[in-house]
Amino acid sequence: MEIKKKKNQFLISLNPKIYPLEAVYGACYVFIDRAYLFLDGNPEKEIKVFIKGKEELNSKELEKIAGEFKNELLNYTLRLSIAKNTRKIRETIVERALFSALPHQEEEFFPEKEKRGEKEKKLVEEDPLGIAIPWEEKYGKKK
Amino acid sequence: MSINFNKDFYSLEAIKKAIQGYKGLADFDIKIDKKNIKVNLKNIDPDSKDVIKEEFCNYVLGLMKNA
Numbered sequence: 001m002e003i004k005k006k007k008n009q010f011l012i013s014l015n016p017k018i019y020p021l022e023a024v025y026g027a028c029y030v031f032i033d034r035a036y037l038f039l040d041g042n043p044e045k046e047i048k049v050f051i052k053g054k055e056e057l058n059s060k061e062l063e064k065i066a067g068e069f070k071n072e073l074l075n076y077t078l079r080l081s082i083a084k085n086t087r088k089i090r091e092t093i094v095e096r097a098l099f100s101a102l103p104h105q106e107e108e109f110f111p112e113k114e115k116r117g118e119k120e121k122k123l124v125e126e127d128p129l130g131i132a133i134p135w136e137e138k139y140g141k142k143k
Numbered sequence: 144m145s146i147n148f149n150k151d152f153y154s155l156e157a158i159k160k161a162i163q164g165y166k167g168l169a170d171f172d173i174k175i176d177k178k179n180i181k182v183n184l185k186n187i188d189p190d191s192k193d194v195i196k197e198e199f200c201n202y203v204l205g206l207m208k209n210a
Contacts, residue, residue: 036201037204042151
């Protein structure tokens with residue numbers, strides 16, 4: 001990362017292999033209300049971000065904005081990386097949530113569940129332990 | 144006044160949308176070459192003459208984020 005300062009503006013040169021373009025857009029968006037931003041360069045080799053203060057800024061204020069911009073870039077880069085790494089699990093969670101909202105279709109996608117239900121039904125009907133027989137009938141005194 | 148937008152960073156769609164938003168402040172004209180989208184501004188509203196270029200660039204960039 002290289003920073004060149006001029007009066008009330010500076011230029012940051014970024015390596016797109018470290019900072020993806022999407023992260024650069026995100027960081028720029030955060031500063032849109034505080035500064036004027038312009039992108040140029042080559043997205044494969046070098047991304048140039050021109051940042052100009054909306055108001056007249058002294059050297060200290062410019063440095064502060066540059067530092068905050070760099071932090072925001074890192075923030076967005078990390079967020080993108082986490083989003084990329086957890087994409088599959090997030091998709092699975094959403095898919096599962098949508099499937100459970102459709103009870104009829106669930107049997108179609110999870111046939112084992114249906115089989116298990118049938119087995120349970122059969123067991124209840126057969127009642128091998130005699131659980132369904134009333135206590136009086138099973139252990140009560142014979143009249 | 145003209146602005147050269149690098150095609151690798153700015154889309155024509157975003158620029159056209161931004162022009163729609165700024166059409167009351169100037170007359171816009173677009174020219175496209177191999178690398179850039181050149182936007183020419185004429186008859187700029189006198190009140191916004193000093194900031195229109197930078198504000199327009201910011202507006203296009205904001206649209207790129209949402210694209």
